[in-house]
Amino acid sequence: MAIIKTKGIIIKRVNLSEADKILTILTADRGKIRVVARGVRKPKAKLGGFLEMFRYNEYLLAEGRNLDLVAGAYTIDNLVSIGQSLRSVATAYYIAETVDKLIEETQEASKTFEIVYRSLKAISQSGDLDAIKGWFEINLLASLGFRPELNRCVECRAPLEEGWFSFELGGILDAQHRNSDLAALPVSAVELLELRAIGGNIPKQVSPKIAQIGAGFMEQIVDRNLKSKEFLAEVTSGFLE
Ligand SMILES: [Zn+2]
Incomplete structure (x- = not known):
């Protein structure tokens, strides 16, 4: 099974089944991708903490039947301070949702990635x-x-x-x-x-x-x-x- 490595920020999470989620990730090198995180909704899920909204992670992805599967992840920047206020969370969601609406999955997005990361970083630093x-x-x-x-x-x-x-x-x-x-x-x-x-x-x-x-x-x-x-x-x- 082919494994690919990529880095990106989680901009959307949707429940798939009782235990799984579909994540939308904005990457610098592969544009916007959708992947499946299996078992991530179980209380003791190994990857659970890595796959929160707005996390900037490196991922190992395994080829799946339709969507690729998250086989591993480690955090490059957790950006957790985005959660400091309701308004900062709302601004971060606005950024994530806007990008999701405007960027197609096949579109080159390295510049978009840079703009999104700089914006989220500034939010986490109380700008x-x-x-x-x-x-x-x-x-x-x-x-x-x-x-x-x-x-x-x-x-x-x-x-x-x-x-x-x-x-x-x-x-x-x-x-x-x-x-x-x-x-x-x-x-x-x-x-x-x-x-x-x-x-x-x-x-x-x-x-x-x-x-x-x-x-x-x-x-x-x-x-x-x-x-x-x-x-x-x-x-x-x-x-x-
Ligand atoms: Zn004029």
């Missing part, structure tokens, strides 16, 4: 949760090809120092074109600088506008992504009928 969430959103979307335009008006390409952020158009509008999206949010010069800087390191804190833009932009892309998945599912099932 500002709004800043971490905003950094995660802007950087994950940028890595998936949805980098917001923050330097020029998305309509006329005029350079900008302030303007209106459009979720729909994926960037900033100037006064002349702000009516292209009536839902666009006004962004001051200071806020725009803050938005541009968030592509780098996780900031110590962010203004409410940045948090609002990160969350709104993410919602828009996740929504679009889910709709296209539904559309694909409909088209495919149509072919099968």
Whole structure:
């Protein structure tokens, strides 16, 4: 039986039978994978403690009939301090769920892994949760090809120092074109600088506008992504009928 070694963070756990679980793991080298952890729900399970949510482990996987099986694991970073508050746990779950929705199982995900690990690490080190969430959103979307335009008006390409952020158009509008999206949010010069800087390191804190833009932009892309998945599912099932 072939054994493979990989490293990754547990982003989802689902009960399979009375004793087993299916784990979704985000790895740096194999993308998002789903594996079966046998017997892990029994009270004295050998691997139980290693397979908690958000654990960063190295795994030994054995080839299974459908999904691979966890044959062994040891922890690289337990990230247990994520459990320090309800809000930090909720932020970590938001990160895990968002990644699960946006990343396909066959997709290359080394950059995504890096963004997720840095975000979870910062949560476990008591960083500002709004800043971490905003950094995660802007950087994950940028890595998936949805980098917001923050330097020029998305309509006329005029350079900008302030303007209106459009979720729909994926960037900033100037006064002349702000009516292209009536839902666009006004962004001051200071806020725009803050938005541009968030592509780098996780900031110590962010203004409410940045948090609002990160969350709104993410919602828009996740929504679009889910709709296209539904559309694909409909088209495919149509072919099968
Ligand atoms: Zn313009």
